[in-house]
Every structure is written in structure tokens, then in C-alpha cells.
Amino acid sequence: MNVVVHIDRLVMDGVALEAGQQHLLQAAVQAELVRLLAAGGLAPELAGGIAGGMAVPRIAGGELALPAGAQGGQAGRGIAAGVYRAIGGVAP
Known part of the structure; x- marks a missing residue:
């Protein structure tokens, strides 16, 4: 199964x-989201709709508390975890 995520x-x-x-943030979001989806998959209610194609117009990843001085990589991993919680479930 191929999953395409467009943010x-x-x-x-x-x-x-x-x-x-910004580039580090983008790369970190992408790499972490790939890792999480590969390890844990999609939420069952979304996985069933993938075969025919589907779009989710908006997801809320929730709030993310970053420590002072956090930069692209750390922020990107946190953002990916929030997106994954919305589309996949509990991070593996």
C-alpha cells in the first residue's frame, strides 16, 4: 500500500x-512521519478508504510544547508525532 501525504x-x-x-523542520517532519507510518500504519478508519483514494482536508495535530531554543529538527519530529496521532494512532 502506498500512502501519499501532502501538507x-x-x-x-x-x-x-x-x-x-525551515528546511531542517521540513526534512524532520518528512523523515519522522515516514518512520511512524512504516512502523505503525494508518488508523483503521483511514486505511479502509485508501484503496479508492481519499483526501482529508484538515487535521489538527494538537498542541506541541517545545523547549526554549528548539529548532527545526526537534520541532519537526514533534509535529510529525502530532500528525501521526491524528492519522495513525499511538506512536509505535
Whole structure:
């Protein structure tokens, strides 16, 4: 089964990344989400709809508390975990 995840817009209130950290954030979200989906799969209610294709217009990943000074990689892994909780379940 192939799963394609397209994140059109990511809203992060109150987070200021240093210059150049956006690319690290993007790479970390992608790598961690791939890892989580490979290890734990999709939530059953979503997995059943994948065969015919489906789109979920919006998911709420919840709140993420980052320690002071957290940058792209750490923030990206936390964001991926929030997205995974919304589409997959409990992180493996």
C-alpha cells in the first residue's frame, strides 16, 4: 500500500525558527512521519478508504510544547508525532 501525504500549510503559532531552520523542520517532519507510518500504519478508519483514494482536508495535530531554543529538527519530529496521532494512532 502506498500512502501519499501532502501538507499544504503548516501553522505554528509562537514559534520563531532561525534562518535556515525551515528546511531542517521540513526534512524532520518528512523523515519522522515516514518512520511512524512504516512502523505503525494508518488508523483503521483511514486505511479502509485508501484503496479508492481519499483526501482529508484538515487535521489538527494538537498542541506541541517545545523547549526554549528548539529548532527545526526537534520541532519537526514533534509535529510529525502530532500528525501521526491524528492519522495513525499511538506512536509505535
